[in-house]
Amino acid sequence: MGKTLFEKIWDRHVVTTLPDGSALLYIDRHLVHEVTSPQAFEGLRLAGRKVRRPELSFATMDHNVPTTEDRMTIADPISRAQVEALRANCRDFGIALYDLGDDRQGIVHMIGPELGLTLPGLTIVCGDSHTSTHGAFGALAFGIGTSEVEHVLVTQTLVQRKPKTFKVEFAGRLAPHVFAKDMVLKLIGTIGTAGGAGHVLEYCGEAVRSLSMEARMSICNMSIEAGARAGLIAPDETTFAYIRQDRPFAPKGAALEQALARWKELPGDDDAVFDQQVTIDCNRLKPQVTWGTNPGMVIDIDQPVPGPGEAAGYSRADVENALAYMGLTPGTRLTDVPVDVVFIGSCTNARIEDLRLAAAILKGRKKAENVEVLVVPGSMQVRRQAEAEGLDEIFKAAGAQWRYPGCSMCLGMNPDQLKPRQRCASTSNRNFEGRQGKGGRTHLVSPEMAAAAAIAGTFVDIRTL
Amino acid sequence: MQPFTTHTGLIATLDRSNVDTDAIIPKQFLKSIKRTGYGPSLFFDWRYRPDGAPDPAFELDQPRFAGRSILVTRNNFGCGSSREHAVWALLQDGFRVVVAPWKEINGQRLPAFADIFRNNSVKNGLLAVELAEHEVEALFRHVATHPGARMTVDLARQRVTLEQDPSLVFAFEIDPGVKEQLLKGLDEISLTLHYEAQISRFEKAHLAEVP
Numbered sequence: 001m002g003k004t005l006f007e008k009i010w011d012r013h014v015v016t017t018l019p020d021g022s023a024l025l026y027i028d029r030h031l032v033h034e035v036t037s038p039q040a041f042e043g044l045r046l047a048g049r050k051v052r053r054p055e056l057s058f059a060t061m062d063h064n065v066p067t068t069e070d071r072m073t074i075a076d077p078i079s080r081a082q083v084e085a086l087r088a089n090c091r092d093f094g095i096a097l098y099d100l101g102d103d104r105q106g107i108v109h110m111i112g113p114e115l116g117l118t119l120p121g122l123t124i125v126c127g128d129s130h131t132s133t134h135g136a137f138g139a140l141a142f143g144i145g146t147s148e149v150e151h152v153l154v155t156q157t158l159v160q161r162k163p164k165t166f167k168v169e170f171a172g173r174l175a176p177h178v179f180a181k182d183m184v185l186k187l188i189g190t191i192g193t194a195g196g197a198g199h200v201l202e203y204c205g206e207a208v209r210s211l212s213m214e215a216r217m218s219i220c221n222m223s224i225e226a227g228a229r230a231g232l233i234a235p236d237e238t239t240f241a242y243i244r245q246d247r248p249f250a251p252k253g254a255a256l257e258q259a260l261a262r263w264k265e266l267p268g269d270d271d272a273v274f275d276q277q278v279t280i281d282c283n284r285l286k287p288q289v290t291w292g293t294n295p296g297m298v299i300d301i302d303q304p305v306p307g308p309g310e311a312a313g314y315s316r317a318d319v320e321n322a323l324a325y326m327g328l329t330p331g332t333r334l335t336d337v338p339v340d341v342v343f344i345g346s347c348t349n350a351r352i353e354d355l356r357l358a359a360a361i362l363k364g365r366k367k368a369e370n371v372e373v374l375v376v377p378g379s380m381q382v383r384r385q386a387e388a389e390g391l392d393e394i395f396k397a398a399g400a401q402w403r404y405p406g407c408s409m410c411l412g413m414n415p416d417q418l419k420p421r422q423r424c425a426s427t428s429n430r431n432f433e434g435r436q437g438k439g440g441r442t443h444l445v446s447p448e449m450a451a452a453a454a455i456a457g458t459f460v461d462i463r464t465l
Numbered sequence: 466m467q468p469f470t471t472h473t474g475l476i477a478t479l480d481r482s483n484v485d486t487d488a489i490i491p492k493q494f495l496k497s498i499k500r501t502g503y504g505p506s507l508f509f510d511w512r513y514r515p516d517g518a519p520d521p522a523f524e525l526d527q528p529r530f531a532g533r534s535i536l537v538t539r540n541n542f543g544c545g546s547s548r549e550h551a552v553w554a555l556l557q558d559g560f561r562v563v564v565a566p567w568k569e570i571n572g573q574r575l576p577a578f579a580d581i582f583r584n585n586s587v588k589n590g591l592l593a594v595e596l597a598e599h600e601v602e603a604l605f606r607h608v609a610t611h612p613g614a615r616m617t618v619d620l621a622r623q624r625v626t627l628e629q630d631p632s633l634v635f636a637f638e639i640d641p642g643v644k645e646q647l648l649k650g651l652d653e654i655s656l657t658l659h660y661e662a663q664i665s666r667f668e669k670a671h672l673a674e675v676p
Contacts, residue, residue: 020642028675156668157657434487
């Protein structure tokens, strides 16, 4: 029997099988940020342990950092202490750090691919659930807790039970104004926020093949929102073309040719068997928008908000709680609902392609008067590229704020937060209660949909704009 | 790590499904660089009113749940962010056990706990017990009708017993490796370091091949 892409990567990384049947898995790349690492480094110090392979860990600051002009001086003393702790830990243990102010700083899941750290066939972990992003390159990438961060630092391995496999076929072709974000939201709405639990999703099908690397990353990024351990896309010429660009850590010359030969062996065998599978029809896919308090509570933009008993997979109480929190009533059209804030950013949708799409909508237009619009590029590289293309001028002319990179309002650990009852059209990944600020109401959408909401001041069916 | 063998304690119920780790411990408490001090911030947004005063309507702080150490809740508990702070906050607010139901949808069994949360629980000695939906439903009913409901969770025998109704006994499944680690309070890093020679051997061959 053939192997899936996941099985090929897994098998190449098993150091040994442990007595209870779990695997000791070798980790090729470990990404580190300021929030989930300090207690791991503290653990090392208390136990008198060393970092086994400091050259395989790479750090940046993203969650806590301000995104305004004065970002270098972090006003909040607790945030500042956490950022300083990462500096000290990287210095003491010899780990490369892309610090605030560095030309390569950005959201950890943006800079991995940009630096060429993210490559096909690797195992990649980070103390962050959106590590699944890197699966877009055909790398097995997943989020871990702080104890596991410490385990990787000390041993360069993790103890893992082998996950099951789940084939997700995106069949057909996307209509105009329908994007990767809509594909993954539709998937989560279909299988639910626990639908992928215990599994690694492998995305395939015509609609996936036609996507850019940026769009593929948006899909893999939200695998965790379906409860999956990781998401994978088999590498192809699109992947290789991305890696051939200016990627400091990617192999070059003869080493690249050797790597390419190995990478071309990675796609799953034709006779590989998956534990589960689902097909999403992209021909009929419409722009998606979430109405509730988890990413599975999602509808087509032209559907009414469901009432209790009308949302598959959710109890009446789930729907009642969600509607009460969101300040919505059943039957409402979201195109009639005003928004207060538009957030274009996050590790889901803050890549150059996302900003180009948003800018194309905003060009020559003005945001609605009462709407606050934040555009937060995912990395310094994206910020520079956007400025080289003049996108920043388009955003500013439309009345949007053009910020510096960071996680920003996706989780509001820095000052970028919603106020209670503010409603946000957001390109981020989680619409949980309080995620963007206590009492804030988040609706997840694509970058085009977010930009359109900024102009109209309500949600818009982008296909009619 | 503190071993987990058996635990007897007061049950508190939280009747919500898909409780995410942002709800368990909101972002503002993740700025700390310590492992302790998270207990009072558990379920912060549900637990306190905007003025900072405890919200008397919050389920877990009802007087009848004072001293609770077992949380009984609904499916997909701990979804979302990987923050281990969620597990630290539960432990530091007095919980040793969380019970939730697995769910069957379209013939597929969906686990009670999100993957990363469950992994984080094991590393810290918090026991995550998965039961069938009807069993958890019975626990909710029992707690509603029995003030001061207490339960014994016996990890070695993999069963839970209700103190006030001995007819309610539920068996639960658990990964054998996880069970051993919890029973003995084993430190996973120390265990892995026993394989140092294998790691070095693997690493040498692997790094020669991988860029």
